[in-house]
Amino acid sequence: MANTKELSVEDKLRALYDLQLIDSRIDEIRNVRGELPLEVEDLEDEVAGLSTRLEKLKTDLESIEEQIKEKKGAIEDHKAAIKKYTEQQKNVRNNREFNSLSKEIEFQELEIQLAEKQIREMKASIEHKTETIAQSSERLEAKTSHLSHKKSELDAIMAETEKEESFLIEKSAEYEGMIEERLLNAYKRIRTSVRNGLAVVSIERGASAGSFFTIPPQTQMEIAARKKIITDEHSGRILVDSSLADEEREKMEQLFSKI
Template identity: 80%
Template sequence: MANIKELSVEEKLRALYDLQLIDSRIDEIRNVRGELPLEVEDLEDEVAGLSTRLDKLKGDLDTIEEQIKEKKNAIEGHKESIKKYSNQQKEVRNNREFNALTKEVEFQELEIQLAEKHIKEMKASIEHKKVVLGETKEKLDAKQNHLKHKKAELSAIMSETEKEENFLSGKSDEFRGQIEERLLGAYDRIRTSVRNGLAVVSIERGASAGSFFTIPPQTQMEIASRKKIITDEHSGRILVDSALADEEKDKIQQLFAKL
């Protein structure tokens, strides 16, 4: 900031008030957009989350179908084993071998029953997942549709205001470049601490704009003399006289009119 030209107090006040007018206009533009950018961002996150869930459900269904296929193949294998052991029973020479084969047959039958139970459970799981998948798909379609409308709404506002905002942001930077670091720091601190973002205000009907607290006549005279930077003791805002404010408003309005 060493290269900044040394301004008189009046010039500093004018530069600060001009910066305030420009920044307030940028605030207005951004308020028109409101929460839309955040809404769009949240909807995009929801759509991404639902899409991921949908893909997972589809993957789960494919996995279960594959598992059912494996169980059915296993059942066929167990049936072949039963046939083999039954045929062997016809050729045994003693009860011990016959009983051993009978146990093998019983074991294979139990394996078939278990596999069929698992298949039944997996089919029930498939039906449940299909219901969830349908609900998720409906929700995703609704969110995608909502997102499409919100994006169109945001795009329309952006196309109307983007040129003006970019121009004003450039002008804001330009005015900021004229103001010393200490004053700029104070301006930014006040702007972020007050609800309406007004760090520099004019005197209106004996009080600072937006305030009900009357400013003593002596202080009003000091403000009008433009010899030093004076702040409102109640809000901390930088104060300028109404004549200076009107002059700068006219100047900045001409700047806005160029857009």
């Protein structure tokens, strides 16, 4: 790797423009993926949430069915108690005992009424939960299918671009190593502050690429001389002459074609 102290201004400009071309290529690859990785992540969270909710609904349903079974058992116990107290009434010695047993029978009958009311309410709850489970299952199935489709889409893109992206990331790090820290930091700062990530641009028809602001002829001559790093006063981007840009683009195209 070249020693950064030995690089001329021209070499620095070439290294910067090469780095820009590599990083722009990485940007293109990531733009192809777009929001897909986040979309897959969101869908995975949604599917997990729906699955958890569905399991809870099923557990609640089992719990209610168990409670109904218990209530029905309690009703049978209350009926058995009524039968026992009714039998006992036949053998009472006085009205006080008869009335006491009558109150017990009345209490048991009230307990049966309460249990039957609770069973009706629980059955209504089962009906509602069963409907909710059916809807949730349908939604979960649709989301799972959608997730599977999106994952396949992402996997296909990843399979196509992963090798190229890994190669380019290595090359980006390699070219970063050729550039002095102060200049590299400036490049990264400009790259994050501009919309399209272009920190180094060439002169095209008297203006910096992508800009409508004309660069004065004297400045254009200085850029073409490649004796100092010059930035666009309007956008802050580092400027290179079109000949250097063409040469480096051709060089990078050969590099990219080997991937």
